[in-house]
Amino acid sequence: MTTLSIFDQNQPDTPEQVVENPADIARLLGEQGIRFERWPTRALPSDASQDDILDAYADEVEHLKRDGGFVTADVVGLTPDNPQKDAFRQKFLDEHTHSEDEVRFFVHGQGLFYLHLGERIYAILCRRNDLISVPHGTRHWFDMGPEPAFTCIRLFTNPEGWVAEFTGEDIASRLPRYEQLAGAA
Secondary structure (H helix, E strand, O other): OOEEEEEOOOOOOOOEEEEHHHHHHHHHHHOOOEEEEOOEEEEOOOOOOOHHHHHHHHHHHHHHHHHOOOOEEEEHHHHHHOOOOOHHHHHHOOOEEEOOEEEEEEEEEEEEEEEEEOOEEEEEEEOOEEEEOOOOOOOOEEOOOOOOOEEEEEOOOOOOOOEEEOOOOOOHHHOHHHHHHHHOO
């Protein structure tokens, strides 16, 4: 189940609020300028290629490109047997920003976005069917867990793809990780 846990940055051990209703999650994130939607997924084989996935969601991807000015879309995924899974996880665990919106649609699996908004941290466990759009300049990080299992469509305005500017803050190390939050969901 998709879950939103809201933490006070000064008391990051325990969430102040945990929300599981998708409409409430969308409303709370929307109040902070974060787009969150639930989309129906398509039946795809487990070995679907990037082209198969993009073809299956072509209408939605084109709509997002038009609305958001995105120029490219791709598919990213990881499985627990990937020999570089630890390095990939570490790459996204530090707080960073982007000069463009970060848009992800979860075709399969799950991952945990942390959004540092003012004095609060919004930890959203995204799962299959979830679309999240993190506005440019938003401080955030992503935790895929120690055994990653997800497939996402990503959209970019920069043809070079994912480019992060790390903040140097240690806030990400003070919040519960994927293992604690995904296990509680």
